[in-house]
Amino acid sequence: MATIINIKEESVLDVKDFQFTYAGNDAPSVNKTTMPIAKNSITALIGPSGCGKTTLLRCFNRMHDLYPDNRYDGEILFKGRNILQAKEDLINLRIQIGMIFQKPTAFPMSIFDNIAYGMRLQGMKNKTELQDRVEKALKDAAIWKEVKDRLKADANGLSGGQQQRLCIARAIAVEPEVLLFDEPTSALDPISTAGIEELVVELKDRVSIIIVTHNMQQAARVSDYTGFMYLGDLIELGKTEDMFVTPKEKLTEEYITGKFG
Amino acid sequence: MANILNGRDNLSIILDKIFAHTSKFIAVSILLLVAWIFTVLLQHSMESITALGFDFVTETKWAPNLEKFGALPAIYGSVVSTFLAMILAVPLAIGVAIYLSELAPAKLKTPVGVSIELLAAIPSVVYGMWGLFYFVPIVRDLVGGIGISMLTAGIVLSIMILPFMAAVTRDAMDTTPDILKESAYALGGTRWDVIKDIIIPYAKAGIIGSLILALGRAIGETMAVTFVMGNVHQISMDLTLPATSIPVTLANEFTEASSGLYYSSLFQLSLLLLVISFTIISIAKFYFLRRKRVGL
Amino acid sequence: MTHTTKRIIMNNIVMTLSTISAVIGMGFLFWILGILVINGVDALTWTIFSQEGAPPGYENSGLKHALIGQLLIVGAATVVGVPLGILAGTYLSEYGQKAKLAETIRDISDIMMSAPSIVIGAFVYAVVVAPMGHFSGWAGSIALTIIMLPIILRTTDDMLNLVPSTLREAAFALGAPKYKVIIQVVYRGAKAGILTGILLGVARVAGETAPLLFTSFNDNFLNTDMNEPMASLTVTMYNYATSPYEDWQKLGWAAAFILSMFILTLNILGKLFLLKKKGR
Numbered sequence: 001m002a003t004i005i006n007i008k009e010e011s012v013l014d015v016k017d018f019q020f021t022y023a024g025n026d027a028p029s030v031n032k033t034t035m036p037i038a039k040n041s042i043t044a045l046i047g048p049s050g051c052g053k054t055t056l057l058r059c060f061n062r063m064h065d066l067y068p069d070n071r072y073d074g075e076i077l078f079k080g081r082n083i084l085q086a087k088e089d090l091i092n093l094r095i096q097i098g099m100i101f102q103k104p105t106a107f108p109m110s111i112f113d114n115i116a117y118g119m120r121l122q123g124m125k126n127k128t129e130l131q132d133r134v135e136k137a138l139k140d141a142a143i144w145k146e147v148k149d150r151l152k153a154d155a156n157g158l159s160g161g162q163q164q165r166l167c168i169a170r171a172i173a174v175e176p177e178v179l180l181f182d183e184p185t186s187a188l189d190p191i192s193t194a195g196i197e198e199l200v201v202e203l204k205d206r207v208s209i210i211i212v213t214h215n216m217q218q219a220a221r222v223s224d225y226t227g228f229m230y231l232g233d234l235i236e237l238g239k240t241e242d243m244f245v246t247p248k249e250k251l252t253e254e255y256i257t258g259k260f261g
Numbered sequence: 262m263a264n265i266l267n268g269r270d271n272l273s274i275i276l277d278k279i280f281a282h283t284s285k286f287i288a289v290s291i292l293l294l295v296a297w298i299f300t301v302l303l304q305h306s307m308e309s310i311t312a313l314g315f316d317f318v319t320e321t322k323w324a325p326n327l328e329k330f331g332a333l334p335a336i337y338g339s340v341v342s343t344f345l346a347m348i349l350a351v352p353l354a355i356g357v358a359i360y361l362s363e364l365a366p367a368k369l370k371t372p373v374g375v376s377i378e379l380l381a382a383i384p385s386v387v388y389g390m391w392g393l394f395y396f397v398p399i400v401r402d403l404v405g406g407i408g409i410s411m412l413t414a415g416i417v418l419s420i421m422i423l424p425f426m427a428a429v430t431r432d433a434m435d436t437t438p439d440i441l442k443e444s445a446y447a448l449g450g451t452r453w454d455v456i457k458d459i460i461i462p463y464a465k466a467g468i469i470g471s472l473i474l475a476l477g478r479a480i481g482e483t484m485a486v487t488f489v490m491g492n493v494h495q496i497s498m499d500l501t502l503p504a505t506s507i508p509v510t511l512a513n514e515f516t517e518a519s520s521g522l523y524y525s526s527l528f529q530l531s532l533l534l535l536v537i538s539f540t541i542i543s544i545a546k547f548y549f550l551r552r553k554r555v556g557l
Numbered sequence: 558m559t560h561t562t563k564r565i566i567m568n569n570i571v572m573t574l575s576t577i578s579a580v581i582g583m584g585f586l587f588w589i590l591g592i593l594v595i596n597g598v599d600a601l602t603w604t605i606f607s608q609e610g611a612p613p614g615y616e617n618s619g620l621k622h623a624l625i626g627q628l629l630i631v632g633a634a635t636v637v638g639v640p641l642g643i644l645a646g647t648y649l650s651e652y653g654q655k656a657k658l659a660e661t662i663r664d665i666s667d668i669m670m671s672a673p674s675i676v677i678g679a680f681v682y683a684v685v686v687a688p689m690g691h692f693s694g695w696a697g698s699i700a701l702t703i704i705m706l707p708i709i710l711r712t713t714d715d716m717l718n719l720v721p722s723t724l725r726e727a728a729f730a731l732g733a734p735k736y737k738v739i740i741q742v743v744y745r746g747a748k749a750g751i752l753t754g755i756l757l758g759v760a761r762v763a764g765e766t767a768p769l770l771f772t773s774f775n776d777n778f779l780n781t782d783m784n785e786p787m788a789s790l791t792v793t794m795y796n797y798a799t800s801p802y803e804d805w806q807k808l809g810w811a812a813a814f815i816l817s818m819f820i821l822t823l824n825i826l827g828k829l830f831l832l833k834k835k836g837r
């Protein structure tokens with residue numbers, strides 16, 4: 001069965017016997033999985049296309065609920081409760097567990113309004129407070145200098161890399177505990193990619209991060225822990241520095257050395 | 262037998278040319294046809310244009326037996342009935358579009374969507390019959406008058422344009438990329454938040470264009486309205502009174518035109534109608550709607 | 558009440574209103590279909606098909622004249638309009654492509670698809686009926702052809718564009734002349750889509766009344782001479798339903814039922830063809 005190491009930090013999320021089945025499918029896309037997500041660390045999920053890594057990621061903020069008839073089985077524990085229960089407050093959950101997507105998704109509004117969006121949803125109206133929080137978020141995302149003189153400009157005028165930073169700023173503005181990154185640099189050029197990777201590493205002091213990536217080198221560069229998935233199973237979870245050098249599972253070794261995927 | 266190593270034989274070269282030129286000719290003819298339509302309408306309107314001048318659109322008296330042709334009542338009727346129809350149809354159509362685009366459970370999406378499209382396919386003469394036999398009595402009972410009225414025409418017209426409007430608005434909303442919507446949900450947005458903050462701004466051009474396009478079609482609608490409007494050339498604020506619109510006038514009076522001036526006035530109305538709807542549809546198309554290329 | 562609670566309430570209100578709108582929309586559909594079926598089936602008898610029209614009050618009047626007239630008028634329009642439309646659409650997709658001329662033709666066709674059909678009737682009256690001196694089935698067909706052309710043209714253009722260019726290139730690479738590539742490869746690949754376009758185009762013109770009002774006009778009796786005024790189902794419906802005679806009104810409902818079922822069937826068939834094509 002899967003080789004999961006004991007993480008030394010406390011876990012911010014605990015996946016327990018978790019299984020996910022898409023609507024209309026008989027077979028689950030994520031098979032019985034148990035794993036911890038370490039707090040204030042970066043956990044990377046890697047594996048070939050279709051292995052279930054993105055599917056699993058989207059379970060943490062219950063994105064799958066947007067589409068009917070998907071099925072969660074098992075538990076995902078967060079702050080002492082199972083977030084898969086029907087009575088879970090999804091709006092509240094999504095404020096605490098944020099997500100950044102594969103392509104930059106700047107909203108059709110100004111840069112300022114983009115960052116302020118999450119806070120306004122929660123009812124924040126005070127102009128000064130909003131301005132302060134927006135500025136802080138943009139600084140934390142290392143994009144403040146570039147946009148501070150054009151906060152009212154349309155966010156779609158920014159370059160791809162800038163827009164992705166904008167999305168990160170937007171997500172951290174609501175001060176989440178966990179950030180989910182779904183292949184965040186797959187649509188970016190190498191320089192922007194490097195910048196995002198640097199930012200992700202900086203952020204881990206404040207948030208716990210799970211990053212799905214199809215780029216093994218990226219996982220090796222940024223993450224503390226790496227989980228390798230294959231055909232819906234979590235094959236191995238280990239410390240990144242160890243896993244890429246001496247993986248414990250044969251399948252992991254084969255993937256890392258490029259034998260498939 | 263053609264030697265493919267040497268190139269093609271003469272016959273296939275000729276056939277190729279014939280095919281290419283014929284298809285081009287037919288395609289270009291469509292442009293010529295449209296120009297011809299405008300020209301013919303203009304030609305046959307000349308008599309009344311020169312005789313009546315600008316008074317045609319400002320005079321309120323339309324009395325063929327007195328050779329008086331004021332088109333204002335017809336224009337007024339067209340404007341008011343279309344306006345009424347839009348007020349009723351737009352909110353409903355947007356509601357249906359939201360339902361189809363964001364709300365409907367998977368199993369219902371296709372049946373309801375197809376039903377709305379089928380409603381759009383029902384011929385307008387059937388809407389007219391339904392309006393005449395079933396709606397007119399209702400209006401009569403509810404607001405008085407004889408039931409044949411501007412109000413009834415506006416309502417029947419709104420039902421007629423509702424399916425088309427709902428379908429194209431839904432199509433516009435569906436162009437919003439999923440991950441853009443998901444990004445808003447991921448920040449804790451509700452469905453309505455996503456619709457109002459993301460979908461509508463993103464699809465704004467398409468939505469407005471769709472509404473204007475529906476307006477352009479509504480203004481040319483004839484049969485649904487002819488049954489229930491009454492073809493009475495009068496201008497009144499009382500919506501329970503019968504009225505007329507440009508298409509209704511044409512439908513009722515074209516075959517009765519007895520004099521050259523009458524005939525020419527009707528042609529002038531046709532030209533006016535064509536120009537107005539052409540303009541409205543062009544505005545929708547060029548300012549708001551990018552051409553949807555199926556499959557690009 | 559927190560802002561989020563307000564948002565949730567607002568969300569529920571809007572969602573409820575939307576669902577109500579959809580229910581209202583469906584409600585009208587069922588209402589109209591319902592009265593069509595109730596009145597139509599009630600009026601449907603064999604005499605509809607076997608008897609031609611008659612003055613009101615006659616025992617055995619039917620719709621044969623209108624049905625046959627409709628078939629002839631729409632049939633003639635289809636026979637002319639479909640090939641012309643397909644050829645024109647072929648020009649746009651295979652030759653003109655993105656050139657300015659082709660784009661202009663597309664734009665004008667799009668606009669014509671939404672333009673008022675009664676104006677087409679007036680045009681055909683001026684160029685066909687007036688010179689001929691009388692109404693005729695041909696005039697009606699010509700009006701319907703003009704309406705059908707842009708529809709067939711655009712759907713053909715769109716459907717041919719869906720055929721991958723690699724297919725064309727493969728045929729050219731084998732030395733086939735362009736017209737053969739189009740006829741043997743591209744048309745075949747877009748077959749289902751073009752057929753759907755034809756079905757939808759026919760369905761659309763079959764339901765038209767306004768352009769026939771002063772072109773083919775009307776006839777209460779069976780007439781198969783296209784040179785003469787001719788009954789059509791749509792104009793007959795209009796005349797019979799607005800008449801004060803109950804037996805005529807009944808016939809009007811029968812006509813409405815037959816016509817609507819025909820048009821809805823064509824539409825459903827068309828959509829099924831498209832679905833089948835997508836599913837492949």
